[in-house]
Amino acid sequence: MSITEGEVDDAIFAELHPPLPKQDAIVEANRCLFCFDAPCTQACPTHIDVPRFIKKITTGNLRGSALTILDSNILGASCSRVCPVEVLCEGACVMHRYNKKPIEIGLLQRHAMDHFYDAGAKLPVPALRPGLARVACIGGGPASLACAAELRMRGFDVTVFEAREWPGGLNTHGVAEYKLRAPDSLREVKFIESLGVEVKTGMRIGEIFQLEDLEREFGAIFIGSGLGPTEKMNIPGEDLHGVLDAVSYIGYYKLTRTGPIGRRVVVIGGGNTAIDAAIAAKMLGSGEVYMVYRRGEPEMPAFNFEYEHAKKMGINFLWQTAPVAIHGAENGYVKGLECVRTRMGEPDATGRSTPENAEGTNFQIPCDFVIVALGQSKLTKLLADKNIEFASGCVKTTGRSGQTTNPKYFAGGDCVSGGREVVDAVAEGKRAGVGIAKYLENRNG
Ligand SMILES: Cc1cc2nc3c(=O)[nH]c(=O)nc-3n(C[C@H](O)[C@H](O)[C@H](O)COP(=O)(O)OP(=O)(O)OC[C@H]3O[C@@H](n4cnc5c(N)ncnc54)[C@H](O)[C@@H]3O)c2cc1C
Structure with a gap:
């Protein structure tokens, strides 16, 4: 027996959930009951206002729809492709109660986000607020990207340090090709860079750059380093x-x-x-x-x-x-x-x-x-001697903001959860962004 090389054939690796044609999207959006208590929104870890973004699709306001999604989830494009919607938003859809097919929320989200990217993916960028400390995010995966975007939109100067040549974390390197292609993940990182976030690749913290170097230059550090080999x-x-x-x-x-x-x-x-x-x-x-x-x-x-x-x-x-x-x-x-x-x-x-x-x-x-495929190991070495506590090898956080036992350090994503979904990492990254902003503003004020 012998191993040979096979090539990725786009026809064979066709997308698992291809996009909805425009007319189908409008018909599907009109099936939504726009529930006032929106169990779909509650089931989404980033709490996207699902009825609101779907309603905008029914009126042809696709940019508005995308902005509603981005407001809660800056990685709304990749999440629309990779989320296990069957156990999240679509799993909670009230249509199940009537023995009807749930609304195709993932595909509708993709419809709006594809329109946004096809139109150039432009968002107004707020000016940097003078006098605020800078923030470093370790890792260029969904958690760090969401944290960095949240902070940048609040006027902070943020730098993401990614060890690998390509950013995006497991969105680029791990999620199956038939769900999310690497160029689509990289396109999303480019969008976050367009907001003014600096993304430095080939920068493994703990090698050339140490945490002490970051501590000197940055007022707070977000750990979004994911899991190890x-x-x-x-x-x-x-x-x-x-x-x-x-x-x-x-x-x-x-x-x-x-x-x-x-x-x-x-x-x-x-x-x-x-x-x-x-x-x-x-x-x-x-x-x-x-x-x-x-x-x-x-x-x-x-x-x-x-x-x-x-x-x-x-x-x-x-x-x-x-x-x-x-x-x-x-x-x-x-x-x-x-x-x-x-x-x-x-x-x-x-x-x-x-x-x-x-x-x-x-x-x-x-x-x-x-x-x-036995699961990934935990990356604890980098954070040794930093007064950061761990629980079962995962970084321990002290509240919803993701602050660790060392107040200057916040964390989110797989390094905290031990491995969940992209949307969880985005939710935790965003919450940490809010927490870091409060921490630095209080310190300054
Ligand atoms: C094979 C596979 C398939 C998956 N499929 C899905 C799916 O279909 N849907 C879904 O929702 N979820 C999926 N997941 C889970 C999802 O990818 C993760 O939950 C999510 O990517 C976690 O985001 P993160 O930012 O915490 O970590 P990561 O995405 O792992 O990003 C962490 C980044 O930090 C970098 N880094 C690490 N150490 C350092 C350092 N010292 N200095 C600088 N950078 C560093 C890493 O290189 C990496 O890029 C999958 C996971 C795997 C392993």
Whole structure:
């Protein structure tokens, strides 16, 4: 068996939710009941005024509609593509009560945001307010971008420091191509730069620039550094050629438009990232794709609609199965994955059972490519010795504003939550922006 390179074919990687044609958008917008208590708005972590932006679509005021969205969520364009709307706004739509299809809020949001970007994505930029301290945001992902935009719109001078060559965080490097293309993520970053936010890439804080350097120059620091590399499995064979972690795999094919394909691929994990990697492997041209998960189908953490998508794509699932070793051929390439069957142990205090390996049930899956999707590690090293407390490896915040136990530092996004959705990172980034503004204004006043 051998790995070859497959290219991203735009037809095969067609968007999962293509845009609504103009007429369809108007018809769909007119289906909305414009509920006064708007459960959709409550279900959205950024609390976009959904009835209001949809109403504006019915009158053809697409810019006004986009401005309503941007008021709550500056990353409204990417969120319209990547949000798990089935469990957020659309999941809360009252149409469910009448056994009717929920309003396609995600697609309507995209309709308004696409119009805004097609028209040049212009917003009036407020002048910098003199005498205010500058703010640094660590990380160029959704949390930092939302925080930076909020502060800039309040007249603060903000700089985003991003370690990688390209900004946008997981929107650019992690979210599946068929949901959000890298150029669309980068277009959104350009928009935020057009508001006057400075985005410096290739700047990993903790390497050339230290936190002490930032502390000297900036009045407050927002930590939006997300999570670290994928967790290791700590089994033999992890360093063989043909073993890759899911986030690197997705980031690689998104930015290079090409990626390794195997004749038989095994993805290890049962979350949304594992599903994204398995589907990408299939779309790039791999033969059989298997997902190996150590618990059963009911315990799988991936969203149901992601699981259904994977089944439609022909992904095979091996439940109650755990990897124990990756075997290589003489040339150093993967030739198979050794697994063992698992059974669920006694439930712990939280009611969750841990799977246990069942002795003597080992078996081999011949394969040439293994993708590891076990969740990302926590990035705590950078913040050591800063009087910043952690809870289970995540940055601890003391209130809604995202302030940490060191008052000069605020935080939001995956580094606080341990990994949620883009819209959560945006909501936390914006709230921290408000909190930082208050902190600096009070200090000045
Ligand atoms: C494979 C995958 C698929 C996903 N798919 C979806 C999806 O479909 N829908 C959805 O809503 N969510 C999805 N998510 C989750 C979502 O991407 C994250 O919740 C969101 O991006 C978190 O934003 P963030 O800004 O906290 O972190 P990130 O997006 O991770 O951004 C953090 C940034 O900080 C940078 N950084 C780290 N350390 C430093 C440092 N020391 N100095 C400077 N910069 C630094 C990193 O390079 C990175 O760019 C997915 C996640 C993964 C892993």
